Amino acid sequence: MAAGEAPVFYREVSAGPRGSGTAGPGRPDVLFLHGQAFTSKTWEALGTLALLAGEGYRAVAIDLPGYGDSPLVETVATVQGRVAFLDHVLQELGMQRPVLVSPSMSGRFVLPFLLVQGDRLAGFVSIAPVGTKDYTAEQYRRVQTPTLILYGDRDTRLGSQALQSLRHLPGHRVAVVPDAGHACYLDKPEDFHRALLGFLRQLK
Template sequence: MLALRAGRQCQRRPEPARRRKGSRGRAWAVRAARASTRLTGPSASKSSLRLAATAANPNPPEGSARCPRESKSPEGLHSRPPLAGPKGAPQACAWAEVLEQVSGAQSGAVRSPLPPLGGAVGLDPAGPPGGQGAGQCGTRPAEAEAEVAAGGAQRGEPRMMALIRNRLGLLILGILVTFVLYLLLPAIQHERFTARAGGPKPEPRAEEKGQGDANTTVLMRTIAGSPAVSYREGFLLQRAGTPSPSRLEVLFLHGQAFTSKTWEDLGTLTLLTEEGYRAIALDLPGYGSSPPSAAGSTEQGRVAFLQRALTELRLQRPVLISPSMSGRYSIPFVLAHGAQLRGFVAVAPVGTEEYTAGQYQQVQIPTLIVSGERDTGLGVQSLQSLRQLPKHRAVVLPDAGHACYLEKPREFHRALLAFLGELQ
């Protein structure tokens, strides 16, 4: 705004008398150049503009045109004519353009230094030859405007490109990290489970049974009804297609943090199927693929749930395997319907302290009590209660915790197969 007002005022200035070329004109140009250079930064203010104007021309030459507004604002920007030079009004109008560049640099519109005074903006300390253009406001050439605009663009483009590259790099890095975590998390979980299980799945032992040409598969099925019950069962496939002989049936329950898939991943279903047993693992209500059911909220409902499972699966006196939380289902069922079972394997089940020694002594089925050496909670408590069973045998797996069958699968399978062999 100051530059535009200065340009308008200079149009009304009288044409000054021509002056002799000399050292005074050159000194004035040098002072003006230094003042304009100090004002290219963003911190330039109106007071600094007045100082620069004063430094550029403290004593204007005689005959130079003055701005008519000087007398109106002695404290303002034109208290000393910053736009007057040795050559009068044409130079004053050129300096109005310089002031416009300085104001643009102050507001952030122009970020590049001012072009040389004697070139781009047409300031000649000696004045225009022959007095041409005297009394007229000189205008900045289009080349100078293009140079100033190009300078600002050249300095702004690298900063913008660097900012875009940095943000794009962070975005790509975040996507890569997310993708790597998505790929690695399943593998890490599987590795942790394998480490807890103590090693790979047991090797098939079909050759020991004389069935070298047989293999096994585990299928997931559902018992229809309300509620539906999902389960996994191992099947023995024979090349000749001969029917499988009569087998001892084994029914697996699971703990609080597990499902029927735990016995499949551990290799227990495959191992028992290859050993000639019918192995089935249930998903209790609200676990795995079995929907929640009100049957699990009461003791009578839990006993009825197991009774229904045995009926629907057509199990004839199976061996019941019950770890941890599933004791809420197995212990009352054993006490109420123990005659329907061939045997009972208790792996540190819960709820054993809720029943008396007299109730346990009425159970006459063979029982294997399994616990971990480091399980000083449920392992010790269940062992003390279940010792009241008349036909029990206890096995403590060394250096194992509560889920001893996961930490020591080989030892657990060895003890289980030995117990099942005794039942046959």
């Protein structure tokens, strides 16, 4: 089975009075990926999907292959396979220019996609993703996607490592969540949500 054919489990919260899952005018769709110890259920339990839906965003969280309710597919073992997988997910969900939210392990999917198809994204939210050292400063400088570099101040390994690499992205801003570790969204959800919404609202 090709990466593009893999069934993917996803969660989406209806936007209520604003409509069933369609974003408000001028608001990009937001796609949440997850870290190795988590699934799409994390974003639902945290209230992130409902919060964004209430603000008029279409917010969707997926289970990456081999996690949660999504079956494992061999093709995502390669960089090209992971880019093809994300491409397929965006097409299946009908997302034109979404914002990708990428914590930790999901960086293996989002970073290569960002570098080759960043013009298809309205924004990128990096939460201490892995794999940032795999690419050069020059590769990052070519990306024009608006980026939020977000991490907990107690994540001294991946958080600061990601910052060192991703600061070469021309259109980036940085938000540090105080007294939070690697999964800063779990440690300080209110601070995380505030930073996320602040970034989304300033996107054109």
